[in-house]
Amino acid sequence: MSNSSFPTEFILLPFTDTHELQLLHFALFLGIYLAALLGNGLIFTSVACDHRLYTPMYFFLLNLSLIDLGTITTTVPKAMANSLWDTMTISYRGCAAQVFFFFFFLSAEFSILTIMAYDRYVAICKPLHYRTIMDSRTCVNMAAAAWGSTFLYAVLHTANTFSLPLCQGNALDQFFCDIPQILKLSCSDAYLREVGLLMLSVTLASGCFVFLVLSYVQIFRAVLKIPSQQGQHKAFSTCLPHLAVVSLFISSGTFAYLKPPSMSSSSLNLLLAVLYSVVPPAVNPLIYSMRNHDPSVAVSSDCSCCLLIVLLWGSSLSTGQGL
Template sequence: MPNVSSVSEFLLLAFADTRELQLLHFALFLGIYLAALLGNGLILSAVACHRRLHTPMYFFLLNLALLDLGCISTTLPKAMANALWDTRAISYQGCAAQVFFLFFLFGSEYYLLTVMAYDRYVAICKPLHYGSLLGSRACAQMAAAAWGSGFLDAVLHTANTFSLPLCQGNVVDQFFCEIPHILKLFCSDAYLREVGTLVFSVSLTFGCFVFIVVSYVQIFRAVLRMPCEQGRHKAFSTCLPHLAVVSLFVSTTIFAYLKPPSISSPSLDLVVALLYSVVPPALNPLIYSMRNQEVKDAVRKLLQYMFLNHQ
């Protein structure tokens, strides 16, 4: 076995060394972060303040907005601070915290998206049973199960990852502590142990993906059998945003963690990391509000109330 090293901090070396590019990255990240805060904050406020949106679908959307805020707040503030102050270091404990919260929040979000697929399936395929299957207590239990599953997944991966010996230094070619890059620093036999844990998580994730696909097959079959065109349009308008979010989340995450090593490069890894960790939290509020008239009306009323009260 190579010499085991003791590490007190990691160096995040994803970006160029020139000061101009560092400030450009800071400005870009700041813009994306503010957009995510604004979009998800408006979703949270609209759902919380409007009784018309106190339904299972919007309850789960509120949870999704909370998770998106947590996801983007785990990575971007530290990356912005490093770019602004021309530093690269993140403490060992800080890196472990990033890994924990990323697994917790991303895992919870994926399980929540699975629950949201079930919500749409019941609403469209079993509308007469919607109230009994998705009452307030059932919704709270399903949301708690999604958050709890993400938490257990995060504990498993974080404890397993940071109990392994490091043999390859402390340089991470990314702007946050990403598991695939940290795994490269482990001794070879330790790497294989963590890969086994990842395989378990991927298997569970694949099971959720199959459930989502089967749910949407049933949903589209039911929608296409609807005799009224207006009913079909309304059903599609409530399903397509969720389907778009699932597609964006799954495609970017799977590519990030399962892409072949032969096509890996620092620039590609950086782009993929941005796509799955930064872009979805910023775009999800826009995706959910574009085709949802109820959300747009609630946000418009909220903005009007805020502006009128500050005049």
């Protein structure tokens, strides 16, 4: 196999061809990135430094904050640099590293979210057995299993993807290195192996999502039995936003990876990528700060949410389409 089958660099899709709008996207991405760093960083430090928060729920929240920091750092800084310096390239090794870390953190995030749903199910539906079921050893083992399995899974996908010969150029229809876009450049039927792995990933994610939904069905049944309307409102206000973000995360990611080629377009690819790569790290601090009485965390999360809305609006303007 010739070395020409493996390009030295890839060309990423810019949000717009106008340099002024690229600078606008740089500013918007910088704002949302800093807000996400601040929100997740405050949650991480609050949980790590406050011994009163050494509980299973906050232990998994600490893991989720670390994952969100990794997810948004994998893609957004490179996109900001390209917009600022009006470039579109990323090296072959840099692209491989971006694919690995993105797939690793994305898979780990969904694993932790599923574990957190199970934790809430046990806490609400089996409160008398909660301390027995969710003891510290079990929590550490569950988190370690999530991190370890997703690490190996990311290695498998990255190695399989970058072992494929590429003969369809080096231009990716995305603002970061994403596996579906790399597969489009393959000139060998061997890409079907990676397609099979992606379908397996979607199947596993769908199974976890079904488990998550069933857990929340049981949670809502238990909540409806609470005599206090204030207690019901508090439970629903924390559960429903979490479920909404997970649903958006799964639906947008699944559609992006499995949508038919006839529905593919640059603006749609950008929108879906923002929904499953930028939205969760940005809004998770907002959702989980509802349980936190620290005003600084809530303020940083609100800023993150507002900047996210502006980012999506700016993307639609630059592409000239209603995203």
